[in-house]
Amino acid sequence: MTAGDLPKGFRAGAAAANFKKAGRDDLGLVVSEFPCAVAGLFTQNAFRAAPVQVCREILRKGKPVRAVLANAGQANACTGGQGLDNCRTTQRMVAEKTGLAPEEILPLSTGVIGRQLPMDRWAAAVPELVNSLGARDAEGFARAFMTTDAFPKFAARDLDLGSGQVRLTVMAKGAGMICPDMATMLCVALTDAAVERRLWQAMFRRAVNKTFNRVSVDGDTSTNDTILGLANGASGISVGAEADIVLFEEALGEILGDVAYMLVKDGEGASKVIHIRVKGARNDADAELAARSVGHSQLVKTAIYGGDANWGRIVTAVGYSGAAFKPVDVSLALCGIERFSRGQPVNDDREEDLARLLKAVDIHVDITLGDGPGAYMFLASDLGHEYVSLNAEYRS
Amino acid sequence: MTAGDLPKGFRAGAAAANFKKAGRDDLGLVVSEFPCAVAGLFTQNAFRAAPVQVCREILRKGKPVRAVLANAGQANACTGGQGLDNCRTTQRMVAEKTGLAPEEILPLSTGVIGRQLPMDRWAAAVPELVNSLGARDAEGFARAFMTTDAFPKFAARDLDLGSGQVRLTVMAKGAGMICPDMATMLCVALTDAAVERRLWQAMFRRAVNKTFNRVSVDGDTSTNDTILGLANGASGISVGAEADIVLFEEALGEILGDVAYMLVKDGEGASKVIHIRVKGARNDADAELAARSVGHSQLVKTAIYGGDANWGRIVTAVGYSGAAFKPVDVSLALCGIERFSRGQPVNDDREEDLARLLKAVDIHVDITLGDGPGAYMFLASDLGHEYVSLNAEYRS
Numbered sequence: 001m002t003a004g005d006l007p008k009g010f011r012a013g014a015a016a017a018n019f020k021k022a023g024r025d026d027l028g029l030v031v032s033e034f035p036c037a038v039a040g041l042f043t044q045n046a047f048r049a050a051p052v053q054v055c056r057e058i059l060r061k062g063k064p065v066r067a068v069l070a071n072a073g074q075a076n077a078c079t080g081g082q083g084l085d086n087c088r089t090t091q092r093m094v095a096e097k098t099g100l101a102p103e104e105i106l107p108l109s110t111g112v113i114g115r116q117l118p119m120d121r122w123a124a125a126v127p128e129l130v131n132s133l134g135a136r137d138a139e140g141f142a143r144a145f146m147t148t149d150a151f152p153k154f155a156a157r158d159l160d161l162g163s164g165q166v167r168l169t170v171m172a173k174g175a176g177m178i179c180p181d182m183a184t185m186l187c188v189a190l191t192d193a194a195v196e197r198r199l200w201q202a203m204f205r206r207a208v209n210k211t212f213n214r215v216s217v218d219g220d221t222s223t224n225d226t227i228l229g230l231a232n233g234a235s236g237i238s239v240g241a242e243a244d245i246v247l248f249e250e251a252l253g254e255i256l257g258d259v260a261y262m263l264v265k266d267g268e269g270a271s272k273v274i275h276i277r278v279k280g281a282r283n284d285a286d287a288e289l290a291a292r293s294v295g296h297s298q299l300v301k302t303a304i305y306g307g308d309a310n311w312g313r314i315v316t317a318v319g320y321s322g323a324a325f326k327p328v329d330v331s332l333a334l335c336g337i338e339r340f341s342r343g344q345p346v347n348d349d350r351e352e353d354l355a356r357l358l359k360a361v362d363i364h365v366d367i368t369l370g371d372g373p374g375a376y377m378f379l380a381s382d383l384g385h386e387y388v389s390l391n392a393e394y395r396s
Numbered sequence: 397m398t399a400g401d402l403p404k405g406f407r408a409g410a411a412a413a414n415f416k417k418a419g420r421d422d423l424g425l426v427v428s429e430f431p432c433a434v435a436g437l438f439t440q441n442a443f444r445a446a447p448v449q450v451c452r453e454i455l456r457k458g459k460p461v462r463a464v465l466a467n468a469g470q471a472n473a474c475t476g477g478q479g480l481d482n483c484r485t486t487q488r489m490v491a492e493k494t495g496l497a498p499e500e501i502l503p504l505s506t507g508v509i510g511r512q513l514p515m516d517r518w519a520a521a522v523p524e525l526v527n528s529l530g531a532r533d534a535e536g537f538a539r540a541f542m543t544t545d546a547f548p549k550f551a552a553r554d555l556d557l558g559s560g561q562v563r564l565t566v567m568a569k570g571a572g573m574i575c576p577d578m579a580t581m582l583c584v585a586l587t588d589a590a591v592e593r594r595l596w597q598a599m600f601r602r603a604v605n606k607t608f609n610r611v612s613v614d615g616d617t618s619t620n621d622t623i624l625g626l627a628n629g630a631s632g633i634s635v636g637a638e639a640d641i642v643l644f645e646e647a648l649g650e651i652l653g654d655v656a657y658m659l660v661k662d663g664e665g666a667s668k669v670i671h672i673r674v675k676g677a678r679n680d681a682d683a684e685l686a687a688r689s690v691g692h693s694q695l696v697k698t699a700i701y702g703g704d705a706n707w708g709r710i711v712t713a714v715g716y717s718g719a720a721f722k723p724v725d726v727s728l729a730l731c732g733i734e735r736f737s738r739g740q741p742v743n744d745d746r747e748e749d750l751a752r753l754l755k756a757v758d759i760h761v762d763i764t765l766g767d768g769p770g771a772y773m774f775l776a777s778d779l780g781h782e783y784v785s786l787n788a789e790y791r792s
Contacts, residue, residue: 113708306788312509392702
């Protein structure tokens with residue numbers, strides 16, 4: 001199997017509905033042959049897009065689902081009652097052509113906020129969409145919900161459990177508005193293992209907290225952020241034994257971590273991935289405060305973009321993070337070279353080495369706040385001209 | 397009198413010490429003929445620069461002061477014990493040449509973090525600096541502590557109190573690292589009124605909360621932010637009567653507001669000033685959360701830079717601000733045109749008008765969260781290519 005292959009029992013399709021640009025897939029559908037246990041996590045933004053509201057309704061009911069329907073072009077957010085009606089209409093359109101029930105279809109939308117879905121284009125595209133089922137792989141589905149993404153994001157993993165092999169496939173989009181807390185964009189994880197719904201949700205939440213919730217491009221939380229997991233049991237293998245649960249959750253964390261890294265690497269206009277590791281904090285919460293503060297600092301992000309070893313800006317961001325520490329206990333290494341030790345600059349003569357090391361794509365920032373047990377790891381993108389260009393011109 | 401004239405009893409000087417660029421003033425001094433009541437507010441960053449530590453010591457003692465000594469080029473932050481020693485040495489250098497006591501001289505530094513002051517250049521420049529006293533005005537002093545500032549920031553106001561006229565003159569620098577809370581850079585306010593120290597500090601704190609603490613360029617709090625007020629009483633007019641206190645504090649708020657506006661207008665690489673006004677919130681704190689969230693959103697700031705009427709990003713930033721409200725109660729106007737009303741888009745046909753209005757320098761964003769009494773006003777800069785260029789290349 002390749003990374004593009006879906007787990008057993010899933011088929012994907014896509015169509016060009018001309019929502020934004022003509023001639024490229026902007027509508028995707030994945031359908032399971034069998035009912036799926038579903039897990040989901042959603043944006044914490046108070047303005048929840050219509051598809052987020054509909055997905056949350058479905059998950060609250062706790063019933064099995066069969067499909068995910070995703071579009072680019074319009075976010076269907078801040079669109080009021082009409083937006084919600086339109087979202088339900090798209091479910092019905094696909095239900096009619098597939099024989100599924102509307103409430104078995106989870107909608108996802110991404111794109112411009114505040115515009116209504118162009119329902120005539122939906123009506124025109126849905127037949128082609130359903131006909132294409134089986135004609136796309138994970139990459140094809142991932143391409144269908146790309147917006148400013150530079151590349152489609154997907155990954156897969158085969159896993160040997162006690163009683164046989166299962167597959168996990170993850171497809172995601174996101175290259176901006178990626179932020180702390182529910183750090184997402186759109187992400188769909190599929191598996192042909194059978195997993196009990198509550199266990200699946202619990203594993204999912206833990207894995208997302210360790211991965212997606214630790215990345216940042218620009219700190220903005222979208223109205224549409226959604227991450228869904230569908231487990232259809234088509235492999236005939238059940239994740240229930242303690243050892244299998246451990247293996248499965250570990251694999252889930254790894255694959256979500258791979259995709260989260262892709263999201264930062266493809267941060268809108270980003271050229272580098274900043275790996276921020278904080279240790280020695282009083283507790284994990286303080287380490288997190290410091291790591292997020294550095295990861296969100298515009299001044300740090302532009303310095304890294306410019307290849308400037310400006311460690312003073314990193315120390316400054318730690319200083320205003322709200323984390324508790326004594327300045328004289330703080331040390332910092334950039335690209336493995338210590339530049340600040342116990343409150344004072346060191347290795348001033350290593351600037352040339354640093355300038356060379358800062359040309360890498362992956363930039364490591366290691367911060368020690370003291371000798372406490374608290375630690376945290378956070379991924380952030382840099383901030384360059386391409387970010388400004390993309391975001392100053394996104395709608396037009 | 398012109399805006400550049402200092403209040404009675406103050407003289408300013410400057411010198412080119414070649415700290416960063418040759419041939420421009422980068423060392424400034426203002427000296428009062430009479431002892432001054434001093435007020436001060438400082439950065440909340442845990443890493444306090446050496447001059448911030450020294451100023452705080454002086455203010456804690458509560459004794460009158462006589463002078464402010466400011467340099468550009470080095471921030472003298474994150475420089476440990478040696479940085480503190482160097483700072484005290486600069487006080488002594490100036491004290492020797494002026495006859496003042498070292499602890500009567502308040503030091504201010506701005507520039508690159510983590511480098512020690514070049515003490516030989518200080519020693520070479522201080523005689524010229526002291527000789528120049530009286531040869532510079534408010535603009536000349538403001539120029540001496542500019543870093544990436546595009547223009548010097550200063551303002552003055554003459555004020556008729558019950559018993560006569562007094563003058564307020566404010567000089568500031570700052571074009572980056574300007575942020576919430578103690579939102580500053582360096583700022584010095586001088587007056588020839590006599591004001592009792594505790595009253596002066598209380599008026600100062602209130603005026604700063606309404607002005608400097610409501611502006612943002614990039615949300616980073618510097619290690620060096622300092623705002624000082626010196627009142628020398630040289631006018632012979634005392635601010636003590638209730639009516640005078642009201643007049644004086646109002647003027648102080650106005651002049652600090654003028655300078656705070658200049659700081660945002662000159663935000664590093666900024667081309668526009670975004671005026672964010674939130675009303676109808678449950679309380680002022682919620683209004684503040686919403687206003688700050690919008691003012692710090694990279695996506696909002698790049699859209700405004702690009703002249704894109706992307707009100708959806710503004711609504712999104714309100715949505716993740718943490719402020720309490722019902723989405724259906726929220727309305728938003730951009731440049732005076734309502735685009736979102738009670739949870740739904742309106743005036744879709746006004747996009748062309750908006751595109752034209754967005755070419756202005758001052759952009760007004762008016763947000764209504766409901767019908768509560770809470771309100772807040774916040775100024776933010778946009779985010780464009782010039783910001784990235786300046787900050788990616790600042791050190792080199």
